[in-house]
Amino acid sequence: MTRRKRRKIRGTMKICLLLVLPLAVGAVISAVPSLYQTSRLSRGKTNAARMADEEKETRIYSIPERADDILSGSLILSEGYGAIAETASAGVVKLKSPLEMFSDDPGEKPYPTEWGEGGDIIRNTYPHYTGTTFIDLPGGGQVNNKTSVPNEELLKESVIFPDFSIEDTSEPQVLIYHTHTCESFEPYVRDKFDPSFNYRTTDETKNVVMVGDAIQAELEAKGIGVIHVRTIHDHPSYNGAYDRSRASIVPILEQYPSIKVVLDIHRDAIGNESTANQPYVDIGGREAAQIMIISGCDDGTMGMPDHMKNFHFACSLQEKLESDHKGLTRPVLFDYRCYNQDLTTGSLLIEVGSHGNTLEQVQYSGQLIGSSLGELLCSMKEKK
Numbered sequence: 001m002t003r004r005k006r007r008k009i010r011g012t013m014k015i016c017l018l019l020v021l022p023l024a025v026g027a028v029i030s031a032v033p034s035l036y037q038t039s040r041l042s043r044g045k046t047n048a049a050r051m052a053d054e055e056k057e058t059r060i061y062s063i064p065e066r067a068d069d070i071l072s073g074s075l076i077l078s079e080g081y082g083a084i085a086e087t088a089s090a091g092v093v094k095l096k097s098p099l100e101m102f103s104d105d106p107g108e109k110p111y112p113t114e115w116g117e118g119g120d121i122i123r124n125t126y127p128h129y130t131g132t133t134f135i136d137l138p139g140g141g142q143v144n145n146k147t148s149v150p151n152e153e154l155l156k157e158s159v160i161f162p163d164f165s166i167e168d169t170s171e172p173q174v175l176i177y178h179t180h181t182c183e184s185f186e187p188y189v190r191d192k193f194d195p196s197f198n199y200r201t202t203d204e205t206k207n208v209v210m211v212g213d214a215i216q217a218e219l220e221a222k223g224i225g226v227i228h229v230r231t232i233h234d235h236p237s238y239n240g241a242y243d244r245s246r247a248s249i250v251p252i253l254e255q256y257p258s259i260k261v262v263l264d265i266h267r268d269a270i271g272n273e274s275t276a277n278q279p280y281v282d283i284g285g286r287e288a289a290q291i292m293i294i295s296g297c298d299d300g301t302m303g304m305p306d307h308m309k310n311f312h313f314a315c316s317l318q319e320k321l322e323s324d325h326k327g328l329t330r331p332v333l334f335d336y337r338c339y340n341q342d343l344t345t346g347s348l349l350i351e352v353g354s355h356g357n358t359l360e361q362v363q364y365s366g367q368l369i370g371s372s373l374g375e376l377l378c379s380m381k382e383k384k
Contacts, residue, residue, distance in 0.1 A: 092367040093217045098210050098359035099187070107202025109235065111184065118195035119274040121186065121356050125281050126290055126330050134331060139319030142331035147297045154334065157308055158315040163345040164260040166224070166381040171258035173377070174219055176212045176265060177229035179245040179339075180238075183208045183267045186278070186358045189287075193276045199269070199355040202235055206359060211352050211366040212265050218370025224377055227252055227259070246340050253343060261313075261346040261377070264339060267362065268292065268354040276356035281327040288368060289353025289361040292330040293318055296337040296349075304338060309345035317348070320376045325368050 128142070135143040135151050137158055145154055166173055182200040184207045186193065201207050209230050216226045231248050234241040245264070253259055270277035279290040295314035298304035311334060318332050341347040350369065353362040 092364075092371050093221050095214060095217060095363065095367065098205060098363055101205035101210070103203050103205045106205075107232070107235075109182065109200060109202045111201040111203040111206035112187075112194070112197055115187065116194045116196055117192035119193055119271075119276060121191060121193050121276050121278050122271070123189075123278045123280060125327065126279050129331055137315055137319050137322075140322030140326070141315075141318040141329050143315065143318075144331040144333050144335075146333065146335040147299075149297065149334075154311075157311060160312045162313040162316055162380065163306075163309040164313075164380075166260065166377045167258070168381065169258060170225060172225035172227045172256050173258055174224055174226045174261045174263070174373075175229070175249060175252060175256075175259045176216060176226060176263050177231075177245055177249050178208050178212060178233065178266070179241045179264050180234045180266055181207060181209060181230075181232040182235050184355070185267065185353065185362055186276075186356055188358050188360070189278075193356065195273070200235070202232060204230060208265050208267055208352070208362075210359070211267075211362050212263075214363045214366030215263070215265065215370035215373070218367050219374045219377075222371075222374035222378055224374055225258075227256065242340060246343075249340070250343070260344065261373075262340075262344050262348075264347075264349045265366075266349060266351050267357070268351040270354040271356060277354050278356035278358070278361075279330070279354060280357065280361055281325075283325045283328060283364070283368060286364055287358075287361050288325070288328060288365045289357040290330050291321075291328060291353065291365055291369065292333060292351040294333045294335070294337065294339065294349040294351065296339055296341045297334055298338075299336045302336070302338045302342070304342040306345050307341065310341050310347055313346050314348055317373060317376060320372045321369065324372045324375075328365065328368060 129144070132151075133145050135145055135155055135158070137143060143154065143158065145151055181204075182202055184199045184201045184203075204210060209228075212228050212230075216228050219226050229245075229248050229252070231245075233244040233248065249262065253262070270279065280287045281290055282288075293314050295311045296302070296304060296307055297311075298307045304310075314332050314334075318329055321329050339347075339349045341349070352365050352369070
């Protein structure tokens with residue numbers, strides 16, 4: 001081949017390369033956004049979409065076709081229990097459904113795995129109340145005044161800031177316990193309840209301890225230290241439970257003077273032999289059990305000279321919960337009761353749902369309580 005021919009071939013190849021190169025570069029450039037979008041959508045699937053898939057599964061678990069298999073543990077949906085290291089879109093920690101949790105030691109009174117049918121479950125949402133005993137709080141929610149304290153005086157008290165402050169510390173500042181530890185709930189939404197079940201179980205994945213776990217998870221996610229007493233105080237004997245729970249928490253309060261808030265978490269019992277009420281409200285597309293805060297008043301015989309300071313805290317929490325989650329609360333019950341509320345100025349009893357509510361409804365309510373309480377306590381810390 002002559003030198004002239006070789007030069008001609010090289011020139012032709014350069015021209016072809018110059019023509020092809022812009023097309024190749026353009027293809028790569030146009031592919032990059034597509035690749036990025038695909039990657040972003042893939043990551044979205046592992047977060048928002050995957051979370052939506054999990055929520056769909058949760059809804060399926062609420063009314064399972066094989067309820068007995070789920071509740072007996074023969075159908076294992078996943079392993080372990082507790083908080084998963086991510087947060088749901090509603091701003092609460094992602095927790096495993098109580099229907100997926102099984103205790104290694106359910107105790108002497110396990111949660112039922114088979115269910116009969118008897119009386120009716122009444123699903124209802126308690127509304128805003130009217131009447132002479134009810135007080136509307138300025139920031140939302142109500143108080144049911146069952147005492148001789150005039151409503152006008154109680155309304156003035158309701159706007160007073162809580163007595164305690166929250167510090168930046170690694171020490172615990174909230175104590176959660178359960179006087180009636182065995183109080184339990186319906187497994188899932190249904191029309192009839194089982195009259196042979198007294199809604200009490202020693203299985204802490206199916207009683208109010210599980211609700212306390214949900215509150216604890218939210219508080220700790222916001223940096224609030226928590227001690228959760230899981231001791232059973234109402235089994236085998238129900239009588240004397242308040243004395244036994246007091247004996248459990250007094251040493252803890254003595255050991256940790258940093259504790260400012262003490263919550264005794266219960267569930268209500270609304271209904272009779274033929275009906276069981278299920279007070280619920282839709283919060284963010286999910287059903288939550290309506291809750292009721294109880295703040296005791298001293299009639300001069302209960303040894304609670306600081307009872308009004310507890311009431312200040314009750315009103316602050318009630319307003320915060322209602323502003324965050326409208327309809328979640330029933331009116332604060334202000335009545336002549338003690339319930340060990342003499343121990344701190346931040347002591348409250350909270351009824352989370354009733355025996356007609358489901359496990360998932362009360363767990364979600366526990367999360368909402370913990371989330372709002374955590375924000376309230378953090379705001380108190382910021383003001384100091």
